[in-house]
Amino acid sequence: MNYVIEPAPIPTLAVAGISERFPVNRIFCVGRNYAAHAREMGKDPERDPPFFFMKPANAAVDASMPVSIPYPPKTKNFHHEIELVVAIGKGGRDIAVADALDHVYGYGVGLDMTRRDLQLDARDKGRPWEFGKSFSLSAPVGALSRVADSGHVAEGAISVTVNGGARQTSDISKLIWSVSECIAYLSEYEMLEPGDIIMTGTPEGVNAVVAGDVMQGDIAGLASITVKVEA
Ligand code: MN
Numbered sequence: 001m002n003y004v005i006e007p008a009p010i011p012t013l014a015v016a017g018i019s020e021r022f023p024v025n026r027i028f029c030v031g032r033n034y035a036a037h038a039r040e041m042g043k044d045p046e047r048d049p050p051f052f053f054m055k056p057a058n059a060a061v062d063a064s065m066p067v068s069i070p071y072p073p074k075t076k077n078f079h080h081e082i083e084l085v086v087a088i089g090k091g092g093r094d095i096a097v098a099d100a101l102d103h104v105y106g107y108g109v110g111l112d113m114t115r116r117d118l119q120l121d122a123r124d125k126g127r128p129w130e131f132g133k134s135f136s137l138s139a140p141v142g143a144l145s146r147v148a149d150s151g152h153v154a155e156g157a158i159s160v161t162v163n164g165g166a167r168q169t170s171d172i173s174k175l176i177w178s179v180s181e182c183i184a185y186l187s188e189y190e191m192l193e194p195g196d197i198i199m200t201g202t203p204e205g206v207n208a209v210v211a212g213d214v215m216q217g218d219i220a221g222l223a224s225i226t227v228k229v230e231a
Contacts, residue, residue, distance in 0.1 A: 011057045013087070013197075014064035015106065016143040016223055022087055022105065025195030027055040027139055028186060029083075029112055033176050033201025040204050050177040050185055055112075055134045060197070063109075064143035066226040071211045072135055075115035078209055078229070081202035082160035082168050082217045084153060085110035086179055087144050088198070093191040100183035103192065106144035107153045109217045109225050111160070112199050113138040116208070139199065142217070142225040154178070156220030158203060162213050170203030172219065177201075 012021035030052060032038040035045030061069060071078060089105025112133070119132025155173040159166070177185070182198055209215060211231040218224045 008058070011060040012062065013060060013108065013141050014062055014143040016145050017149060022144055023195045024057045024060045024197060025193050026057060027059055027197050027199065028052050029055060029133070029199040030177065030182055030201040033182075034170060034174050034203040035176060036170070036174075036204035037202055037206065040206070045176065047176055050182055052186060053129055053133055055139050056136070058136050059134065059139040061137050061140040063140035063225040063227055064223065066228070067140060068228045068230045069113065069137050069140060070230050072115060072138070074131070075117055077115070077117040079114045079116045079206045080160055080162070080167065080209055080215055081112040081114055081206050082158055083110050083112050083199045083202050084158060084172055084175075084179075084219055085141050085144075086183070086198040086200060088183075088192050088196040089194055091191060091193040091196075093187050095184050095187040095192070097180045097184045100180035101147075101152055103183055104147055104152065104179070106146040107150070107219075107222055108141045108144045109219045109222050110139060110141040110199055111215065111217060111225070111227060112202060113140070114206075116206075140225060140227045141197070143223040145222050150221060152179070153219070153221065158219045160215055160217045162207075162209055162215050167207055168203055168205035174203065175200060
């Protein structure tokens with residue numbers, strides 16, 4: 001294949017225990033999937049159908065080692081959202097809830113970094129969220145743990161600290177829509193492809209970071225991440 005310009009590199013994530021990389025295709029993000037976070041965003045945490053937004057593949061940042069991300073432009077309110085990340089290994093459409101976990105390659109710890117001021121301004125004007133959510137380097141993700149090694153993740157502590165101080169603390173069991181349900185629902189609207197990742201939503205306690213801050217994200221049984229915000 002000859003290209004007229006140099007193609008963009010394929011964003012990839014590390015996989016715990018092996019040298020081969022996971023190529024990132026699309027990034028689907030679930031909105032308001034923990035009741036206490038829905039409340040803090042001013043919404044009722046009813047079990048309405050899940051909703052999704054997307055980030056570009058180049059939002060993904062390999063955070064298998066301590067890593068830095070830039071403080072993005074045009075915001076004064078840059079928020080952390082700690083999330084369980086699901087890596088899809090096998091594609092499909094109209095996937096049944098009972099079969100959904102067969103499509104998972106592995107799990108990781110991720111941050112859905114958000115320009116909250118831009119997101120809320122867009123939301124309140126009925127405009128798309130893109131500039132608040134879907135920007136380059138907005139999704140640091142740690143080393144993926146393979147299902148073959150570690151099994152599935154349905155419960156366990158999820159947390160993020162900033163400079164060592166507690167910010168978000170919850171449990172994966174509090175997801176309103178489970179990993180299986182998110183996969184099944186999403187696959188009714190869009191054929192899932194290998195390399196897609198799903199960020200499953202964040203618990204309460206979202207808050208701002210500034211240049212120099214260091215975030216540490218943890219989910220029980222998965223590789224931790226350490227992400228510094230650079231000026
Ligand atoms: Mn999120």
